[in-house]
Amino acid sequence: MAAIIIDGKEIAAKKKVEIASEVQKLKEFGVTPGLAVILVGNNHASRTYVTNKEKTCRELGMHSVLIELPEMVTQEELLTKIEELNGDPAIHGILVQLPLPKHIDETRVIESISPLKDVDGFHPINIGRMMTGQDAFLPCTPYGIMVLLEEMGISVAGKHVVVVGRSNIVGKPVGQLFLNQHATVTYCHSKTVDLQYHTSQADILVAAVGVANFINADHVKEGAVVIDVGINRNEAGKLCGDVAFDEVSQKAGYITPVPKGVGPMTITMLMYNTLKSAKNTLRF
Numbered sequence: 284m285a286a287i288i289i290d291g292k293e294i295a296a297k298k299k300v301e302i303a304s305e306v307q308k309l310k311e312f313g314v315t316p317g318l319a320v321i322l323v324g325n326n327h328a329s330r331t332y333v334t335n336k337e338k339t340c341r342e343l344g345m346h347s348v349l350i351e352l353p354e355m356v357t358q359e360e361l362l363t364k365i366e367e368l369n370g371d372p373a374i375h376g377i378l379v380q381l382p383l384p385k386h387i388d389e390t391r392v393i394e395s396i397s398p399l400k401d402v403d404g405f406h407p408i409n410i411g412r413m414m415t416g417q418d419a420f421l422p423c424t425p426y427g428i429m430v431l432l433e434e435m436g437i438s439v440a441g442k443h444v445v446v447v448g449r450s451n452i453v454g455k456p457v458g459q460l461f462l463n464q465h466a467t468v469t470y471c472h473s474k475t476v477d478l479q480y481h482t483s484q485a486d487i488l489v490a491a492v493g494v495a496n497f498i499n500a501d502h503v504k505e506g507a508v509v510i511d512v513g514i515n516r517n518e519a520g521k522l523c524g525d526v527a528f529d530e531v532s533q534k535a536g537y538i539t540p541v542p543k544g545v546g547p548m549t550i551t552m553l554m555y556n557t558l559k560s561a562k563n564t565l566r567f
């Protein structure tokens with residue numbers, strides 16, 4: 284049986300309508316949600332994402348500022364810019380596009396962003412709050428995955444979730460969100476012995492590896508939910524995920540495509556977090 288395709292683009296569109304309407308309400312209280320995106324250097328892929336984020340901000344009636352810094356910017360200059368944005372009342376969310384050039388300490392930069400404006404959910408304060416189940420900015424890709432499942436009516440409690448990949452921005456936090464929703468979670472990574480043994484037991488399999496076609500039909504249990512977080516380019520330059528879509532979609536119960544799966548949800552949850560941050564300012 285062919286899998287049901289989880290249409291991330293459509294679900295993102297629905298969520299964006301809800302966010303846009305909340306933005307309008309907030310504007311009546313005199314607050315326009317504002318997002319600042321800092322782009323260092325001239326990485327082509329980064330520029331595409333950043334342009335998408337700006338476009339989405341405008342679509343939803345939000346304020347957006349793009350700050351472009353040269354590849355050779357010093358860490359000190361970058362930290363000064365972030366400090367300025369931390370104190371800017373028109374800015375509710377700050378995103379520093381990753382990866383950063385090698386001469387800049389990524390951890391230092393992430394920790395310099397005010398946790399109250401950390402709409403990426405990468406600051407240790409937000410990660411800690413997420414781990415302990417307190418209110419926090421949730422990292423956008425993991426959060427987007429949870430919303431996709433919720434919108435599809437796929438239950439999580441008691442399910443065996445296998446996450447392949449252990450990055451700080453996707454693998455680790457997505458496993459945590461599943462645990463928070465009462466799943467049984469297994470993390471697999473490059474040192475895992477007999478990967479297929481683990482993945483083939485997954486009710487929900489999350490592939491966040493960064494290698495095209497890494498997950499094939501032999502890795503997947505019949506009827507499983509397969510979430511593909513990969514964004515790779517194949518030899519022809521075409522965007523593809525970590526999952527061999529054609530064969531896995533013949534075996535899975537549900538599958539997210541690439542593009543139009545998880546990606547559009549990432550940007551949508553960024554907008555959601557920026558809106559949430561702006562709303563928070565009304566409470567003080």
Ligand SMILES: Nc1nc(=O)c2c([nH]1)NC[C@@H]1CN(c3ccc(C(=O)N[C@@H](CCC(=O)O)C(=O)O)cc3)C=[N+]21
Nearest residue numbers: 332378379380381382403423542543544546547549550
């Ligand atoms: N501080 C920071 N925060 C991030 O959230 C962040 C980052 N750095 N660095 C890079 C990654 C990557 N990322 C994507 C977001 C949306 C799509 C997306 O919308 N993709 C479309 C396709 C886009 C296309 O056609 O190229 C899709 O999957 O349908 C992809 C990738 C956010 N990232």
